[in-house]
Amino acid sequence: MNINNCIDNPQFYGRRRGRKLSKSGQLAIKEGKDYLIKEEDILNIFQYQKNIILEIGFGDGENLINSAKMxxxxxxIGADPFLNTTAKCLNKIIQYNLKNIAIWQDDVRKILKFFPKNSISEIKILFPDPWPKKKHKNRRLIQDEFIKIIYPVIKHQGTITISTDHDILKKWVLEKFQYHKEFEWVVKSSNDWRLRPNDCFQTKYELKSINQQRKPSWFIFKKK
Ligand SMILES: C[S@@+](CC[C@H](N)C(=O)[O-])C[C@H]1O[C@@H](n2cnc3c(N)ncnc32)[C@H](O)[C@@H]1O
Incomplete structure (x- = not known):
């Protein structure tokens, strides 16, 4: 995969739809359509919002919704192509009447190219799909090309937080970010990677991981 494919023609391997949406899910998609970002809205968002946090793969939205509430x-900005979880998230956005949130219901790599330089304060990627088999390593979201795309959009000293409980992905993420010297790993003691950062909320996948006696790690990289 080269950088142009990663931006213009990203291949998404996850699920876009699950079970048929419930009545409330269908209603949320209809009533929450103003929260869904269209390509033409993107520059408007950046014109009016100066402290933007991007969450990639928000899943059921626990972290995204609680962060926006607090x-x-x-x-x-939350990005996730999976319709069923988007419906759940929109339901909560409507329920709490949140005004500081917008959803990109697609692969994040399709909008990153529209983001202005130095515009994102933080990126969160919590429990991305690990694709642990060697033959699927190109499906992992964190790739050299991906890091090259996110680098210009993050502000100076901005951070990217990645959590995972898969040993293969832990090693992969650390290797990728060590290779890209434009980022430094923010770590002083083992607690920095063993404990969930204070600004993140527990998600479904973290809970699942703890219940299965796995050990999530949390890596924060700062743009130099
Ligand atoms: C394993 S789930 C984790 C969900 C949630 N972050 C959590 O911790 O419970 C990974 C999520 O990433 C989403 N995802 C995968 N590739 C993505 C991409 N290229 N852009 C945006 N979201 C993506 C999937 O649809 C899925 O919802």
């Missing part, structure tokens, strides 16, 4: 001075 921090009204930040604007949150």
């Amino acid at each position: 921090n009204s001075n930040f604007f949150y």
